[in-house]
Amino acid sequence: MARVLIIDDDPLICQMLAAKLVKMDCLADSAHTLAAGVAMAQAQPYDVVYLDVRMPDGNGLEQVEKLRLSGAQPEVIIITGMGDPEGAEKAIKSGAWDYIEKGSSIKDMVLPLMRALQYRREKGAAKPLRALKREAIIGSSPKMQLCFDMLAQAAGSDASVLITGQTGTGKELFARAIHENSPRGHSSFVVVDCAALPESLVESMLFGHERGAFTGADRPRDGLVSQANGGTLFLDEVGELPLSMQKAFLRVLQERRFRPIGAKEEVSSEFRLVAATNRDLDQMAADGRFRQDLLYRLRSITIHLPPLCQRQDDLHELTVSYLNRLSQRWGVEIKGVSPDFFDALRHYNWPGNVRELFNVLEQAMTAGGSSPTLFARHLPESIRIARAVDSMSRAAGDGHKAAVITTLANHTGGRSAPAKQPAWPGPDASGMFPTLGDVLEEAMARVERAYLADLMDHVDWDIRRACAISGLSRTGLYNRLKKCGVSRRA
Template identity: 55%
Template sequence: MSNILIIDDDKMLCDMLCRHIGYMGHDATYSLTLEQGHKEISSKTFDVVFLDVRLPDGNGLDALPGIRKTPAQPEVIIITGDGDPDGAELAIRSGAWDYIEKPASIEKMTLPLVRALQYRKEKTTGKPAVALKREGIVGESPRMKACFDLLAQAANSNTNVLINGETGTGKELFAQAIHDNSPRSNNNFVVVDCAALPETLVESVLFGHIKGAFTSADRAQDGLIKQAHEGTLFLDEVGELPLPVQKTFLRVLQEHCFRPVGSKLEVESDFRLVAATNRDLDEMVQSGRFRNDLMFRLKALTIKLPPLREHHRDIIDLSLYHVAKLCERHKTGTKGFSPEFFEALAGYNWPGNVRELINALDTALAAARHDHTLFPRHLPINIRIHAARTSVSKNPPAKDGAKVNADSFKTLPSLWDFRKTAANEAERRYLQDLISITKYNLNEARRISGLSRSRLYELLKKHKISVP
């Protein structure tokens, strides 16, 4: 039995709807004003709220978001005598389940109720009983959590999934996680790298071929679609699939039947499709490079993975996870992190996303070798430069720093002089850090810097850095 609340100033309608909902086996109650409705909602848990728009003490559409945000998150069905398209759009955008114009038959009012209750029941029972297996996928930010919800939804269904995201965001890991959490996890997860397949090979690789189908086909071979039978077919970089193959593949997707190259017989394959791309498929459809019908088939459920720069707060968790993994792989002891190391990571915009972060951490571990703590110095030079530039732009010179006037141009040094001074200063700072990190161990300093003994002494002398 579910609890239903009706907020409407039409008492006759409320009585009739309550009676009917009672016949359906649910408990219904009503309020004639918004204020009274809010009191009901705060004192009792409701599954569905019928909400009028024009109420004596306010507008139902204004109250809708607040009602949706209450702990029970009831589904809200808007009922109004003044229906208009803008109001309907606003209602749906604000999270309403449906928008019904009065007068309406009792069936028209109760059908959305039945559906809303069915949805809530499935939402509650459909939640995975066990934690998601998500090997290698790290993140607690709201953006990533939203992706995990979709991942769980994808794993519990058999629908086609499109994973969209920039290079390095972890599209393949998500595809693998969908497979691992699905009922197909005991069967093959078959990767098709659409970008790596030459056009001449695509069809025989996907559909297979019979003996003699072409010059080098000296034996029959199953294609990847067949090999994905009862498992998952992962089409990576699906945007690169040639147009003629897109047409054939659309039919395969609809019928799960295809003909191997050279064969007259159809072959069946019960595969589940997950596709991924870093391209904008809508734009590709517009420019005629991707089939509209195939795109809609692929987009049954879309997971948009955020670039790392949009979930910066996950950088620390990602770093801890991957450094531990890399240390285990390299069989080195675990490392500590200096706060500045994380600051440098957080200050960078990561165009190559998580993959670039992992590579940077790998480089840092190689540079740190026997050191126990990771410092910004261990990071690749481009990230350190970015951190340095950012710190400068955050602290602009106080005196006339923002103004560039005619006099500034007169006092600006030549590029050659500027470069020489900057290089000299960078060299001095590097050597100071080097000596400090190595605790005056010159052999270690030579190893890290790659300098010969004489050159190292020469530079230390030049910058007046004394070694005890």
């Protein structure tokens, strides 16, 4: 019997949905706050979660990923009273199953549930995947587990794979793992560094050449595409592939045939393609710097690797593993690591990702010398500064929050209130105090309306300029103006 959790602050919505779900032989529970809903999802194995967006204690969209990774990793269906294209995009990118409006009929609201349950049944009945070979990839955080699921899917298929992510996130390691776990794992894994290909020699390096095909071609040579026959061709930094070569390579992907320079006949190569990039290929295609048809061919399967700052749970495992590896490589005793060392690592945002972490650990090992223990003192100055600054920020946090609350509450109508005005209106006539959340929400609403009114007056209702200044999308700006009741003054 399927278990469903409804997270919504409207009791009528919860009752209506629950009654329908019971008729469908589902067990239905309800929660009226985000905190309660997340706690229930972590404690019970739910199959599906209905999640409202506007909740008393926060925005439901911010909790989609946490809910998806909790308990039985349920599918999440967003239900909202006010549809928002920006919210729909965010929901789907966060992994939500669907995004529907509460105004829909009850049939429309349960149809996504039926499909999600069918998907989970079929997924559960599928043949169990064998254990992945991923010795070089360290980490077990929820975000990495999702990547491993995608890796397993890619390894079981022969479709092209596009791996995206920032520099230093381990894209080549994932490409190798896909190859090693696939039926082609016994064959060659050929790496093409597109950023390092000399434009004058790129065709020869990829497709090969015959003897005498050009000056200096004193013997025939197989290209990298030929070398990958039966195995995997890995195009690293594919966004750097010269535009002149993209059309030629597109044909190779389609036909698996090509003509080496100077050859009279075409040759074939049955390779599997895996590509990686840290660039935004969609934007490059829109700008005419990358072929759209080639992009379609590259990303039959897409795996996005998270930056290290989003997988802090893996820091300890990564650190210990690499320090042990360094000790073996350098022939020294394994060092102990003090708590302040790990604490400093956690306060840094790692713009260079895992690659930067490993470089830092090498520096720390060197700085530690013969010391049996590594301390924060052995880390680079930039990391120790980041830790000190963050600690000061947290120490001053309560005072800063109080100042922000006062500023928000005093800011009305686009101008600051007199200094003698109280920071908040005070308890009601009966002496009852509202919750802090209610005070903050009311203050934020006043500030948002005042900001939008002043902004639109400043730009004379030029939507393009308003979006550029505020950082909002056009749709987001229109929705906020409507919500706050800000209109052009006559």
